Amino acid sequence: MSAVLFFIAAIGAISGAIGVVMMRNPFYSVLALAFHLVSLAALFLLLRAEFVAAAQVVVYAGAVMVLYVFVVAYVGGGEQLASGAVLRILGPLFALALAIELCIAMLGAGLKGVNSRGAPFVLGFGTPKHIGNLFLTKYLFPFELASILLLVAAIGAVVLARRRRGLEPDEQAAYRVEAPRPAYTGTMAEAAGLRPAGGEEPLKPEVEPVGTTTGDATQQQGDW
Amino acid sequence: MIAFANVNYFEPWWVQIVKSIVIFAVVFAILPILIVYERKLLGRFQSRYGPNRVGPFGLMQPLAEIVKFAMKEPMRPNTSIAYLFRLAPVISIITAIAALAIIPWGDVQHIFGQRVGLYGIDVSIGPLYVFALAGISFYGIMLGGWASGSKYSFLGSMRGAAQLISYEVSQSLSIVGVLITAQTLSLTGIVHAQRGMWFFIPQLAGFLVFLVASFAETNRAPFDLIEADAELVAGYFTEYGGTPFVAYLFAEYANMIVVSGMAVTIFFGGWLLPFGLNPPGWVDPFVVLAKILLVFTFFVWIRATLPRLRYDQLMSFGWKILLPLATLNLLVTSIVVVS
Numbered sequence: 241m242s243a244v245l246f247f248i249a250a251i252g253a254i255s256g257a258i259g260v261v262m263m264r265n266p267f268y269s270v271l272a273l274a275f276h277l278v279s280l281a282a283l284f285l286l287l288r289a290e291f292v293a294a295a296q297v298v299v300y301a302g303a304v305m306v307l308y309v310f311v312v313a314y315v316g317g318g319e320q321l322a323s324g325a326v327l328r329i330l331g332p333l334f335a336l337a338l339a340i341e342l343c344i345a346m347l348g349a350g351l352k353g354v355n356s357r358g359a360p361f362v363l364g365f366g367t368p369k370h371i372g373n374l375f376l377t378k379y380l381f382p383f384e385l386a387s388i389l390l391l392v393a394a395i396g397a398v399v400l401a402r403r404r405r406g407l408e409p410d411e412q413a414a415y416r417v418e419a420p421r422p423a424y425t426g427t428m429a430e431a432a433g434l435r436p437a438g439g440e441e442p443l444k445p446e447v448e449p450v451g452t453t454t455g456d457a458t459q460q461q462g463d464w
Numbered sequence: 465m466i467a468f469a470n471v472n473y474f475e476p477w478w479v480q481i482v483k484s485i486v487i488f489a490v491v492f493a494i495l496p497i498l499i500v501y502e503r504k505l506l507g508r509f510q511s512r513y514g515p516n517r518v519g520p521f522g523l524m525q526p527l528a529e530i531v532k533f534a535m536k537e538p539m540r541p542n543t544s545i546a547y548l549f550r551l552a553p554v555i556s557i558i559t560a561i562a563a564l565a566i567i568p569w570g571d572v573q574h575i576f577g578q579r580v581g582l583y584g585i586d587v588s589i590g591p592l593y594v595f596a597l598a599g600i601s602f603y604g605i606m607l608g609g610w611a612s613g614s615k616y617s618f619l620g621s622m623r624g625a626a627q628l629i630s631y632e633v634s635q636s637l638s639i640v641g642v643l644i645t646a647q648t649l650s651l652t653g654i655v656h657a658q659r660g661m662w663f664f665i666p667q668l669a670g671f672l673v674f675l676v677a678s679f680a681e682t683n684r685a686p687f688d689l690i691e692a693d694a695e696l697v698a699g700y701f702t703e704y705g706g707t708p709f710v711a712y713l714f715a716e717y718a719n720m721i722v723v724s725g726m727a728v729t730i731f732f733g734g735w736l737l738p739f740g741l742n743p744p745g746w747v748d749p750f751v752v753l754a755k756i757l758l759v760f761t762f763f764v765w766i767r768a769t770l771p772r773l774r775y776d777q778l779m780s781f782g783w784k785i786l787l788p789l790a791t792l793n794l795l796v797t798s799i800v801v802v803s
Contacts (some may be wrong), residue, residue: 281596302600
């Protein structure tokens with residue numbers, strides 16, 4: 241039973257990995273990567289690493305890949321970039337280097353375990369309790385380091401996202417469409433008398449430049 | 465033996481197969497009843513009768529509908545991608561059914577000389593199992609919307625992606641307080657830890673966050689922007705008809721049963737009864753079912769009461785209110801438990 245499951249999961253993982261590289265459409269590549277990650281989770285289950293398997297699916301397939309799919313579905317597809325001459329030579333070279341490195345690693349260490357019976361299974365191995373204990377005792381420092389790294393990344397993402405909003409006021413104005421329109425064809429704010437009806441006077445800008453966010457428009461929209 | 469069955473005793477293989485068939489059959493018999501129950505209830509909420517033509521009190525309505533859906537000609541748009549279009553509802557329904565396995569319907573019983581746990585599996589990772597499957601079930605919605613090759617489907621699934629990600633965080637954070645208090649991840653263990661007091665009393669904030677996030681995770685009103693019919697026709701399943709549509713419908717309701725079952729197990733004492741009542745073991749599944757039905761009724765009540773949120777409201781509510789609340793709840797609970 242476990243042998244059958246192993247081969248199903250292993251074939252799934254390898255075909256998924258191949259699919260990531262071979263697919264022309266980036267959307268399919270992302271899907272193949274998600275399939276690969278789920279297959280890896282099945283392999284973790286077979287190794288009795290239940291928590292790692294669940295974390296793999298929740299974090300990678302369920303969160304990271306969802307964002308990938310989200311972005312690729314919005315902006316991906318369509319035109320395909322032709323790979324340049326430099327990339328065409330460098331790509332196989334790097335692949336070859338990686339393959340040699342993997343071969344050295346496997347031949348040097350991994351193959352010794354093939355004929356042995358492997359490490360004995362300890363009751364409670366791979367459960368959240370076990371992993372939590374290890375995190376807070378043996379691997380406390382790497383664990384905290386990784387947390388700080390993630391925190392820095394999260395804060396960095398917020399800072400970058402905020403900077404995107406800080407366009408110059410003049411630049412904002414260039415994108416704003418100010419077309420006259422008939423009265424009472426517009427917003428609820430207009431119907432409620434909060435905003436002047438019709439196109440006699442130009443509407444207030446929807447998006448205020450950063451720094452003057454206390455304008456009337458934002459207050460009328462109602463914020464959470 | 466497969467690695468994720470973490471029981472302290474041995475269950476023969478045939479017991480596991482019988483259990484899975486019984487859970488599947490019972491829940492799938494309940495789903496159509498739930499659908500007609502919701503429609504009747506919505507009717508009462510809105511001062512009308514609801515379905516009342518087929519059979520006594522309209523109870524045969526789901527039967528008629530299922531026959532109609534099964535008879536429909538399968539069709540797909542020219543712009544769709546054939547195999548993804550077929551695959552997407554399958555992913556949705558499989559993950560929904562697989563998540564059912566974890567709801568504990570009762571304690572371990574002695575049946576035919578065997579010790580049988582009245583649940584599909586009792587895994588050591590507990591709720592993470594449901595979250596993992598919820599993560600995969602997202603692909604059912606996403607692929608369904610994307611492969612349909614229609615703008616409305618695509619927009620619906622895009623909203624789904626952002627919404628599911630945002631609320632999954634709060635949902636999983638909200639139950640960590642319970643896990644800390646119960647000191648276990650096993651759902652039966654959580655129920656046993658509620659013998660003195662059900663967790664929704666000490667974990668009220670966590671319960672409320674979980675409930676709200678569950679509405680969003682199951683795409684129910686007021687968070688049903690994925691299928692907002694005023695703007696998106698029907699969202700991600702606009703192009704689906706016949707049995708694939710039924711697959712999506714049943715997946716949604718099965719997900720609601722799973723979420724209700726999680727709420728019952730984690731916050732409402734599972735099969736335990738208040739006032740010192742201690743019925744024999746065979747009553748347990750009925751207790752759980754009754755509690756699930758109550759939570760489901762609440763779902764319908766909210767659907768009939770609250771209007772749909774605007775999309776930016778949904779997002780800022782999830783990130784600016786629910787997530788800090790869940791984090792605060794976790795923090796306070798840890799301080800109380802440790803000290």
